[in-house]
Amino acid sequence: MVEQKSMFDAEPDQGSETISSSALEQIVLLRKQIENWNYDYYVMDAPQVPDAEYDRKIQQLISLESQNPELITSDSPTQRVGGTPLSAFDQVQHEMPMLSLDNVFDETQLLDFDRRIHDRLNTDQAFEYACEPKLDGIAASLLYENGILIRGATRGDGSTGENITQNIRTIQSIPLKLRGSGWPQRLEIRGEIYMPRAGFNALNEKAKAAGEKGFMNPRNAAAGSLRQLDARITATRPLEMCCYSVGMVEVGTGEPLPEKHAEVLKQFNAWGLRINPEMAVVKNIQGCVDYYQMLAEKRDSLSYDIDGIVFKVNDLKLQLRLGFVAKAPRWATAHKFPAQEEMTVLNDVEFQVGRTGAITPVARLEPVFVGGVTVSNATLHNADEVARLQVKIGDTVVIRRAGDVIPKIVSVVMAKRTNFARDIIFPDTCPVCSAAVERIEGEVITRCSAGISCPAQSKQAIKHFASRKAMDIDGLGDKLVDQLADAGLIKNMTDLFCLDWKEVVALERMGQKSASNLLSAINACKQTTLARFLYALGIREVGEATAKSLAEYFKELSALMHADEAALLEVDDVGPIVAQHIRLFFQNTDNQLIVNKLVEVGMHWPAIDASSELALPLAGKVIVLTGNLESMGRSEAKEQLQRLGAKVTGSVSKKTDLLIAGAAAGSKLTKAQDLGIEILDEEGLKVLLNV
Ligand code: IVH
Numbered sequence: 001m002v003e004q005k006s007m008f009d010a011e012p013d014q015g016s017e018t019i020s021s022s023a024l025e026q027i028v029l030l031r032k033q034i035e036n037w038n039y040d041y042y043v044m045d046a047p048q049v050p051d052a053e054y055d056r057k058i059q060q061l062i063s064l065e066s067q068n069p070e071l072i073t074s075d076s077p078t079q080r081v082g083g084t085p086l087s088a089f090d091q092v093q094h095e096m097p098m099l100s101l102d103n104v105f106d107e108t109q110l111l112d113f114d115r116r117i118h119d120r121l122n123t124d125q126a127f128e129y130a131c132e133p134k135l136d137g138i139a140a141s142l143l144y145e146n147g148i149l150i151r152g153a154t155r156g157d158g159s160t161g162e163n164i165t166q167n168i169r170t171i172q173s174i175p176l177k178l179r180g181s182g183w184p185q186r187l188e189i190r191g192e193i194y195m196p197r198a199g200f201n202a203l204n205e206k207a208k209a210a211g212e213k214g215f216m217n218p219r220n221a222a223a224g225s226l227r228q229l230d231a232r233i234t235a236t237r238p239l240e241m242c243c244y245s246v247g248m249v250e251v252g253t254g255e256p257l258p259e260k261h262a263e264v265l266k267q268f269n270a271w272g273l274r275i276n277p278e279m280a281v282v283k284n285i286q287g288c289v290d291y292y293q294m295l296a297e298k299r300d301s302l303s304y305d306i307d308g309i310v311f312k313v314n315d316l317k318l319q320l321r322l323g324f325v326a327k328a329p330r331w332a333t334a335h336k337f338p339a340q341e342e343m344t345v346l347n348d349v350e351f352q353v354g355r356t357g358a359i360t361p362v363a364r365l366e367p368v369f370v371g372g373v374t375v376s377n378a379t380l381h382n383a384d385e386v387a388r389l390q391v392k393i394g395d396t397v398v399i400r401r402a403g404d405v406i407p408k409i410v411s412v413v414m415a416k417r418t419n420f421a422r423d424i425i426f427p428d429t430c431p432v433c434s435a436a437v438e439r440i441e442g443e444v445i446t447r448c449s450a451g452i453s454c455p456a457q458s459k460q461a462i463k464h465f466a467s468r469k470a471m472d473i474d475g476l477g478d479k480l481v482d483q484l485a486d487a488g489l490i491k492n493m494t495d496l497f498c499l500d501w502k503e504v505v506a507l508e509r510m511g512q513k514s515a516s517n518l519l520s521a522i523n524a525c526k527q528t529t530l531a532r533f534l535y536a537l538g539i540r541e542v543g544e545a546t547a548k549s550l551a552e553y554f555k556e557l558s559a560l561m562h563a564d565e566a567a568l569l570e571v572d573d574v575g576p577i578v579a580q581h582i583r584l585f586f587q588n589t590d591n592q593l594i595v596n597k598l599v600e601v602g603m604h605w606p607a608i609d610a611s612s613e614l615a616l617p618l619a620g621k622v623i624v625l626t627g628n629l630e631s632m633g634r635s636e637a638k639e640q641l642q643r644l645g646a647k648v649t650g651s652v653s654k655k656t657d658l659l660i661a662g663a664a665a666g667s668k669l670t671k672a673q674d675l676g677i678e679i680l681d682e683e684g685l686k687v688l689l690n691v
Contacts, residue, residue: 023068027076030061034077047216048415050398051307052339055103088229089162092153095248098139098190099158100327101310101334107289110311113333114285117313120322120330126284128314130262131291132244133278133306134334137194137222140168141247144187147178147271154226158327167226168193170235175272185252189268191243195222196304199238216411218305243273244310261314278302281314292335299337300402308336340402343413344368346395349380349424351431355460356540357447359437361386361424363397363409371401378407382444383426392421432456452590458492459485461538465493469544470536471528474521475514483507492594493536496522497601530557530605537595540581546573550582552620555608561586561595572622572647572655616645618688624652626669627662629682634662640689652677660685 034057041047041054058078065072072079104110117127141161143151152168153161168174171193195203200218207214215221225237246264249257257264265275278298282291288311295309313319313331322330345366352360361380368375378399380386389412391397396416401407426446430437435450448454452461459481466476473496484490489503499522505515528536534557535547542550553571554560560582568579585591623646625634632640637660638648652659652671659672659679672679680688 023064024071027061027064027068027071030057030064031076033057034061038077047220049413050339050341050343052341053343089164089227092141092151092156092161092163094141094153094155094159094161096188097158097327098141098155098161098247099324099329101134101332102328103308103334103336105336105338110288110292110333110335111285113311114288117322117330121318127318128260129282129285129288130260130265130312130314131280131282131288131295132276132310132312133295133302134308134310134336135192135194135242135244135276136217136219136305136307137192138219138226140164140191140193140226140241142168142174142189142191142241142243143248144178144183144189146185147181147183149174149176162227164226166231167228167234170231171239171241173274174241179272180270182255183271184249184254184257186248186250187254188247188249189243189273190245190247191241191273193222193226193239193241194218194304195225195237195239198303203237240304241274242276243268244276259316261312261316261319264316288335296337306337307340308334310334338369338372340371341398341400341410342368342370343396343398344375346391346393346397346409349393351427353430353432353448353454353456353460355457355464355538357430357449357451357454357457359427359430359446359448361426365397365399368399370399370407373401375399375401375407378409380409380424383446384444386424392417392423394418394421430454430456451588452492452594455485455491462490462493462496464538465536466496470532470538471525473518473525475518476521480518494594494597494601497526497598526602526604528603528605530555530608533557533598533603533605534560537585537591539585541578542582546571546578549573551608557595557599561592570655572649616643619645621646621657622655623648623658623660624650624656624668624672625660625662627665629660629662629685631682631686637685637689644689 034054037048037054037057061076062078065076065078102113104113114127118124139155141151141153141155142149143153149169150165151163152165152174153163155161169176195218197218200215200221203221204214215224221237222239225234225239228234243265245261246257246268258267260281262279262281265279269275278295280291282288288309292309295306299306311333313322319329319331324330346363347366348364349361350364352362354360360382363378363380365376365378380389380391389397389409391409391412394417396413397409398411398413399407400410428437429435430448430450433448433450433454433456435448435454437446438449439446448457450457452458462485463478463481465471466473466481476496481490484499484504484507487503487507489499490496499519501515501519504510504518505512507515529551531544531548531551534542534550535544549572550560554563563582565576565579565583568574568582569576574582586595618641623641625637625641625648629637641648649656652668652675654675656672656675656677659668659677660682661669661672661679662682669679
């Protein structure tokens with residue numbers, strides 16, 4: 001592969017190629033680069049770079065060629081629409097070329113698109129647009145003669161595609177025979193073949209289990225599945241087809257198609273083909289703007305990947321008048337979402353120590369705009385992930401940020417690896433406190449062994465202690481904890497209670513009032529509940545619910561601190577692992593000192609027996625509901641029982657105190673009988689609830 005500099009290269013002479021080399025040299029380099037990528041993508045099903053990078057290079061080439069039209073050659077990648085037909089399949093000549101779409105990337109460009117159409121048709125009248133999600137899959141053509149599917153083809157290069165009829169026939173949502181009647185005698189229907197996310201994940205899980213590589217993304221998986229020479233393999237893949245346009249039509253003995261694009265699609269739907277349920281017709285370009293906004297918000301909740309919205313003039317006669325430019329229609333455009341995958345350089349890897357001592361490699365990246373935000377950090381999770389990616393410092397990597405998901409490195413662009421790439425070395429001592437690190441057998445995570453005496457762990461522990469669901473200390477956010485700890489004012493949470501107003505007010509950006517407010521918020525948190533206090537300690541695996549169960553069961557802090565494993569296992573939600581974490585926590589002398597000191601400084605909670613909750617009639621009772629209740633819904637019954645203090649759980653175990661069995665109760669009733677658990681019927685429940 002020719003080494004092509006890109007805007008992502010970290011070399012110091014970035015951008016100099018544009019200044020120094022001639023247009024011809026640049027064009028030749030770009031073509032070679034794109035051809036290589038095309039081959040990897042279309043023939044090998046192994047994309048080398050994210051789409052956004054590919055698109056940029058194509059755009060660069062298009063613009064260079066349009067500035068220097070004498071340099072355009074017929075074999076330039078800009079002179080065809082898409083992929084190279086695979087030689088293993090027979091070729092299909094499309095009777096009407098399968099075109100592509102122009103893209104717009106923002107509202108201004110979208111409004112320009114509408115303006116150009118108005119100018120061309122010389123009218124001020126608003127146009128109706130059909131709006132459809134732009135599915136991220138493979139374009140396909142279905143040819144029906146007298147309602148019978150006779151051929152399925154890929155787009156190929158737009159004029160020649162591959163005959164994939166056998167593979168197409170395995171896709172259940174494509175009718176082999178159209179339903180109803182009235183179809184044109186020869187009818188070519190076009191659409192996108194894609195793999196829904198759930199099917200893609202399942203397929204990759206299966207591949208992983210079999211020790212295979214799996215696919216990079218759903219579109220890739222769809223392409224790979226569709227191009228199988230053995231259609232029996234395609235048949236096992238979860239492919240779908242969604243139809244979005246009409247190709248060649250010969251009405252013959254049939255009936256003509258409707259005159260509006262959306263109506264044509266509805267007609268296809270009536271004939272048994274799938275169309276996108278999100279399709280909508282809007283009155284004007286502002287409708288398109290609104291639709292884009294609406295669907296962008298819905299994007300993550302769709303069951304398939306989309307990479308933009310397609311807007312099409314709805315009136316087919318107008319489409320005809322507008323015609324095509326080069327390889328795309330004038331009457332349609334794709335408003336692309338910001339790319340979710342981008343390339344950048346991994347500048348360095350740092351190791352962060354979390355609350356539980358877990359040491360996480362964090363990638364420091366050359367900042368890159370991806371998924372709508374600028375990303376400069378990404379987690380690399382653990383040593384296994386680093387090994388799986390085979391990533392080194394200095395590598396060019398592909399970053400993915402979809403929706404609100406934390407950005408991650410999905411792959412390394414191996415072709416761009418230089419001799420300067422360095423291995424990522426995991427530290428064998430804690431990067432913050434230099435204590436030994438440990439990796440427990442069977443776990444993928446390396447941890448600092450110092451516990452709370454490690455400054456990094458204590459900082460995180462204090463942040464957790466102050467957080468909303470824990471002590472909820474107003475005004476004490478993560479930044480202020482960092483500031484206090486960095487100033488040496490707090491080493492662990494007990495120090496919060498010894499803070500001096502003068503020290504606090506001396507901090508940067510701290511006003512007198514804020515300092516006073518902070519100290520009174522800290523003071524106020526002393527009055528709490530045992531459950532919150534336990535949660536705030538940040539014991540591994542002890543979340544809010546477990547903390548509550550522990551408080552209810554042990555009632556007193558000292559009882560929990562001295563509990564042995566057997567006693568801990570008696571508590572709901574506590575299994576052997578959680579029990580072990582609790583024991584380890586309270587056995588650690590640093591932790592013991594902290595807990596005792598917190599009590600000493602005045603943290604207190606109401607004695608549990610006297611608390612209102614325990615005064616309730618069903619307090620502490622574990623109840624299971626099963627079968628059908630006539631007088632009320634099960635969720636209503638659950639709510640009423642909870643109001644009386646009961647804990648309602650889903651399955652019967654020896655911890656269950658009572659089973660309420662409605663009509664047609666099944667296995668839970670048998671199990672409760674076997675375990676000798678008290679059982680009440682609906683009448684008994686009513687007595688219990690006093691209704
Ligand atoms: S219409 C002449 N509608 O996007 C118009 N294309 O970038 C041809 N695509 O080749 C396409 N969803 O593979 C159209 N609702 C949709 C689409 C769609 C996805 C794909 C299609 C096309 C590519 C263009």
